[in-house]
Amino acid sequence: RFVTYGLNPQAEIRAANLNYSGTATSFDLVIRGETVGQVNLPMLGQHNVQNALAAFAIADELGIDVQTAISGIESFDGVQRRFTLRGTANVVSVIDDYGHHPTAILKSISTLIDVTEGELYVVFQPHRFTRTRDNFKELKKSLETCNNVLILDIYPAGEDPIPGIRSKNFESNKITYIDSMSKVPEYLNNILNPDHILNFKMDESAYSPKG
Numbered sequence: 001r002f003v004t005y006g007l008n009p010q011a012e013i014r015a016a017n018l019n020y021s022g023t024a025t026s027f028d029l030v031i032r033g034e035t036v037g038q039v040n041l042p043m044l045g046q047h048n049v050q051n052a053l054a055a056f057a058i059a060d061e062l063g064i065d066v067q068t069a070i071s072g073i074e075s076f077d078g079v080q081r082r083f084t085l086r087g088t089a090n091v092v093s094v095i096d097d098y099g100h101h102p103t104a105i106l107k108s109i110s111t112l113i114d115v116t117e118g119e120l121y122v123v124f125q126p127h128r129f130t131r132t133r134d135n136f137k138e139l140k141k142s143l144e145t146c147n148n149v150l151i152l153d154i155y156p157a158g159e160d161p162i163p164g165i166r167s168k169n170f171e172s173n174k175i176t177y178i179d180s181m182s183k184v185p186e187y188l189n190n191i192l193n194p195d196h197i198l199n200f201k202m203d204e205s206a207y208s209p210k211g
Contacts, residue, residue, distance in 0.1 A: 003061065005053040007046065013057045015039075015049050020115045023085050023095075025049060029056060029070065036066045040074050045111040092192050100127040102138035109146045121192065123184060125152040126170075129162040140170055148191075149175040150184060 005013040015027040016035070025041045027049060041052055052073050059069035086094040097108050105124075112120050124143060126132040132139065132154055143149050151167045168177045178184055 003057045005057045006050060011053075013053055013060060015053055018046070018049065020044060020111075029066070031056075031060060031066070037070050039070055042074065042077060044115060045107060047107045047111075100131070102135055102142040105139070106142040106145060109142065113146070119148060120146055121148040121150070121188065122146045123150045123152070123188075125181075126154045126167055128157045129154055129159045129165050132167075133162055133165045136169070140172070140175070143170065144172065144174045147174050150178050150187065151175055152178055152181055152184075 003013065004011045007015055007018075012032055014030050016030050018025060018027045023042070023044055025044055025048065027039055027041070028035050029037050029039050039052065041048060055073060056069055059066075059072075084096045086096050088094070095112070099105055099108050109120070109122065122143065126139065143151070151170050153167050154165070171177050178187060
């Protein structure tokens with residue numbers, strides 16, 4: 001049989017009263033119209049809430065006790081490099097997120113805008129020349145939902161460069177091209193203030209928690 005889940009009031013298994021706090025999301029779990037408990041999900045984003053609801057739907061079909069399912073979800077730490085809090089210094093939080101598809105980028109930025117009291121800065125490294133070429137318009141549109149984006153050179157992932165495909169093409173009044181990761185710390189040091197959120201989206205080889 002089909003089971004519906006999500007944020008829609010008509011879904012059989014849904015989340016209500018979402019609340020973001022720090023890097024966690026809490027919500028009421030509603031199953032077939034009855035609120036059965038509160039869930040404290042140790043990660044941000046409606047997309048993660050949707051994933052949790054899918055797990056609750058499966059647990060419900062298997063007859064697993066609701067509180068057991070909630071405890072299991074609440075103990076899940078999430079996937080590394082998807083909304084991973086790397087640290088906080090001078091009230092500036094650094095979040096590492098590997099999402100590179102335009103849709104994933106849009107969801108990440110939208111969530112961070114919702115929870116950021118100060119300014120949000122995104123440092124983005126496009127992944128692969130072919131992906132950048134094929135998704136250029138969608139990538140730029142997603143990135144420009146943030147007012148402050150730094151973009152680095154494309155990470156090739158074994159691909160040969162494609163003539164005319166480069167990160168500098170993304171530049172706009174919201175996107176600034178930086179030609180080296182080594183220049184990013186100094187650039188950010190001059191503009192970051194308390195309550196800012198810094199979001200890194202780049203290949204693992206280019207990321208250094210100490211950099």
